[in-house]
Amino acid sequence: MRVRRAELSDLDDLVALEEATFDSDRMSRAQYRRHLDSGSARVLVASANHRLFLGTAVVFFRKGSRVARLYSLASRPEARGKGVGSALLAAVEQAARRHGCNEMRLEVRTDNASAIRLYERLGYQRFARIDGYYEDGAAAWRYARPLDAATR
Ligand SMILES: CC(C)(COP(=O)(O)OP(=O)(O)OC[C@H]1O[C@@H](n2cnc3c(N)ncnc32)[C@H](O)[C@@H]1OP(=O)(O)O)[C@@H](O)C(=O)NCCC(=O)NCCS
Numbered sequence: 001m002r003v004r005r006a007e008l009s010d011l012d013d014l015v016a017l018e019e020a021t022f023d024s025d026r027m028s029r030a031q032y033r034r035h036l037d038s039g040s041a042r043v044l045v046a047s048a049n050h051r052l053f054l055g056t057a058v059v060f061f062r063k064g065s066r067v068a069r070l071y072s073l074a075s076r077p078e079a080r081g082k083g084v085g086s087a088l089l090a091a092v093e094q095a096a097r098r099h100g101c102n103e104m105r106l107e108v109r110t111d112n113a114s115a116i117r118l119y120e121r122l123g124y125q126r127f128a129r130i131d132g133y134y135e136d137g138a139a140a141w142r143y144a145r146p147l148d149a150a151t152r
Pocket residue numbers: 021072073074075076079080081082083084085086087107108109112114115117118121
């Protein structure tokens with residue numbers, strides 16, 4: 001498995017995974033397209049044998065802020081439980097460090113047990129709850145993790 005920056009040729013896979021994975025708050029093809037070229041976003045893709053698409057992570061940066069925001073993380077259903085999500089998370093953290101960030105934050109649905117387990121295993125700490133955060137009214141936990149300066 002390898003993690004790399006997403007390219008235009010990944011758009012079909014990105015949109016198909018988004019539609020298969022999320023029922024609300026989906027990112028459109030146009031949004032993905034914009035993020036590919038944006039200095040304030042980074043779209044990463046995990047793939048096997050160069051082409052086989054396994055999953056994606058999207059991170060946002062803000063000018064003047066050292067806090068990066070994990071906006072999306074998803075692996076293909078048939079590829080789950082094999083380290084794809086963990087590898088994508090490690091790669092977005094590394095991209096954020098290189099961008100000069102010292103903290104990663106994210107929101108996750110309070111009923112998303114597998115994602116919560118992954119984040120907590122990788123050192124994320126819950127610090128707030130936002131009721132009605134998602135389009136369907138579901139609540140979110142907010143998590144954060146410092147990005148170690150030593151490996152920045
Ligand atoms: C959450 C999500 C991204 C996790 O992706 P994943 O590819 O399954 O993640 P990993 O394989 O790295 O980790 C999942 C589990 O498999 C285990 N695992 C990792 N590599 C493994 C391996 N080689 N063999 C066996 N188990 C392994 C991990 O320890 C982890 O265990 P945990 O559930 O106790 O944390 C995935 O479930 C997903 O796409 N869900 C739908 C979208 C979503 O909810 N995204 C998060 C929104 S905030």
